[in-house]
Amino acid sequence: MKNTILLPALLLAVCTLGRAQQVVRLYEGRAPGSENWKYPERTDTIPGENMLFASNITDPTLTIYKAKGSTGVAMIVCPGGAFRGLAIQHEGADVATWLNSKGITALVLKYRVLNAPPDYDRGLWQDVQNSNFARVDSINMPIVPLAVADGKEAVRYARKHAAELGIDADRIGMIGFSAGGTLIASVAQTYDADSRPDFVAPIYAYTGAILGGAVRAYAPPMFLACAADDPIAAGNPDLYQKWHEAGVNAELHVYANGGHGFGIRRQGLASDMWIEDFESWLDLHNLTVTKQSAKWRAGIAPAMLAQWKVEGEQRMQNDWPWLHRYEAANHALPKPKSGEKRVVFMGNSITEFWSTTDSAFFAGKPYVNRGISGQTTPQMLLRFRQDVIDLKPAVVVIKAGINDIAENTGPTTLETTFGNIASMAELAKANGIRVVLCSVLPAYDFPWSPGMKPAEKVVQLNALIKKYAQKNGCIWVDYHSAMKDERNGLPLSLADDGVHPSLAGYKIMEGMIEKAIAEALK
Numbered sequence: 001m002k003n004t005i006l007l008p009a010l011l012l013a014v015c016t017l018g019r020a021q022q023v024v025r026l027y028e029g030r031a032p033g034s035e036n037w038k039y040p041e042r043t044d045t046i047p048g049e050n051m052l053f054a055s056n057i058t059d060p061t062l063t064i065y066k067a068k069g070s071t072g073v074a075m076i077v078c079p080g081g082a083f084r085g086l087a088i089q090h091e092g093a094d095v096a097t098w099l100n101s102k103g104i105t106a107l108v109l110k111y112r113v114l115n116a117p118p119d120y121d122r123g124l125w126q127d128v129q130n131s132n133f134a135r136v137d138s139i140n141m142p143i144v145p146l147a148v149a150d151g152k153e154a155v156r157y158a159r160k161h162a163a164e165l166g167i168d169a170d171r172i173g174m175i176g177f178s179a180g181g182t183l184i185a186s187v188a189q190t191y192d193a194d195s196r197p198d199f200v201a202p203i204y205a206y207t208g209a210i211l212g213g214a215v216r217a218y219a220p221p222m223f224l225a226c227a228a229d230d231p232i233a234a235g236n237p238d239l240y241q242k243w244h245e246a247g248v249n250a251e252l253h254v255y256a257n258g259g260h261g262f263g264i265r266r267q268g269l270a271s272d273m274w275i276e277d278f279e280s281w282l283d284l285h286n287l288t289v290t291k292q293s294a295k296w297r298a299g300i301a302p303a304m305l306a307q308w309k310v311e312g313e314q315r316m317q318n319d320w321p322w323l324h325r326y327e328a329a330n331h332a333l334p335k336p337k338s339g340e341k342r343v344v345f346m347g348n349s350i351t352e353f354w355s356t357t358d359s360a361f362f363a364g365k366p367y368v369n370r371g372i373s374g375q376t377t378p379q380m381l382l383r384f385r386q387d388v389i390d391l392k393p394a395v396v397v398i399k400a401g402i403n404d405i406a407e408n409t410g411p412t413t414l415e416t417t418f419g420n421i422a423s424m425a426e427l428a429k430a431n432g433i434r435v436v437l438c439s440v441l442p443a444y445d446f447p448w449s450p451g452m453k454p455a456e457k458v459v460q461l462n463a464l465i466k467k468y469a470q471k472n473g474c475i476w477v478d479y480h481s482a483m484k485d486e487r488n489g490l491p492l493s494l495a496d497d498g499v500h501p502s503l504a505g506y507k508i509m510e511g512m513i514e515k516a517i518a519e520a521l522k
């Protein structure tokens with residue numbers, strides 16, 4: 001059965017957690033295998049547990065929670081409920097909200113469950129609590145293949161509609177709780193070419209009803225979490241072992257206590273830590289950053305990152321603005337010759353790397369590069385006299401601010417960052433140096449500090465700098481407008497990691513800055 005096209009008749013608006021969300025049906029007509037089910041869906045609050053419970057689901061749907069500042073990663077969220085219903089809030093909507101906060105788009109799946117009477121079959125719940133799984137499995141077995149089919153169809157839908165969802169078609173995962181974990185572990189063993197999830201996370205999954213046999217070599221990586229005092233999830237270590245013996249990446253966390261059904265609720269128990277461990281696992285697999293940032297990370301050895309961190313911490317204590325960086329070079333630089341119009345470039349890594357990425361641009365020109373990777377505007381302001389004013393340039397090109405937004409030297413405000421840039425400009429003008437102020441380049445994410453959502457902050461900071469430049473006689477260079485993509489980020493064609501320009505990116509900047517320097521020198 002084909003996935004639905006997003007026709008108005010198939011779209012519903014619901015309010016969940018105060019936000020309107022989009023709901024789409026998985027199938028064009030009635031779901032295959034349950035065409036004769038016609039009882040109405042219902043949502044109730046389970047007495048004494050303050051838990052929303054959706055039941056009698058005959059028409060599977062996805063509720064889409066798009067992440068603002070998306071990394072391109074998506075997860076299909078499968079609540080649990082013993083295949084009798086779904087804990088739709090604390091194992092569905094709440095999880096989606098947490099995923100959104102990490103830049104991950106969430107699609108909460110309402111999959112088919114057994115027809116539940118108004119009292120939710122208290123006898124069945126008693127069997128679950130008493131670990132009488134033989135009766136539970138005998139009742140549930142007819143529904144499990146249908147629920148698993150819905151899970152596969154959800155993956156197909158997400159992959160087919162990746163572009164309109166704003167996600168990457170090859171970074172679609174699944175997370176499921178209890179019976180939802182049974183569902184996604186089954187998908188991970190029985191998928192076809194179109195329905196293979198790229199990673200899965202069964203959380204306190206019931207493993208007795210998982211479909212499929214051997215784990216395939218191309219099975220998705222798996223993260224598992226459960227509590228040691230949860231008999232329903234007792235089979236999780238065996239599930240991990242199956243993945244491990246098949247040579248497929250898997251990680252298992254068994255917490256001392258926490259019981260069953262904890263979701264992301266805090267109980268003051270050991271299982272509270274699972275969500276932080278899961279986030280670490282996502283980060284380890286580059287699923288908390290954009291593809292561009294992941295590519296940057298992949299090219300740097302962990303030992304190198306560790307070394308940079310140690311060196312940076314030492315420098316912070318001993319030479320915070322890094323005054324020694326260009327000290328020798330400044331002493332060796334002769335005074336400008338008569339008639340020479342020296343230009344100093346003050347900035348961060350984007351300025352520093354310019355000389356190595358396109359050395360020909362600087363060759364034979366009176367251009368002096370004084371960029372330092374990772375620097376923020378307060379650091380530049382402290383070294384501005386020795387690295388700019390004392391070099392006697394005719395023009396200074398100032399491009400700064402992105403590392404302030406990344407909080408490289410701690411939290412700050414856009415107004416403080418702008419003030420530092422304005423102070424550098426005023427120091428330059430007071431010393432007879434003409435000023436070129438450059439916009440901050442677009443950035444959608446930071447490889448070294450993911451999830452900070454810099455795009456809109458960059459736009460706001462650029463507005464402050466532009467207004468100052470126009471009011472105070474500085475030349476304004478708007479790299480941002482010339483280089484941004486539809487997300488206000490740097491496209492892959494101009495920057496491999498989404499922050500630092502490639503040669504193609506610098507070529508755009510070079511034409512713009514040459515024109516600005518010529519204007520400043522008039």
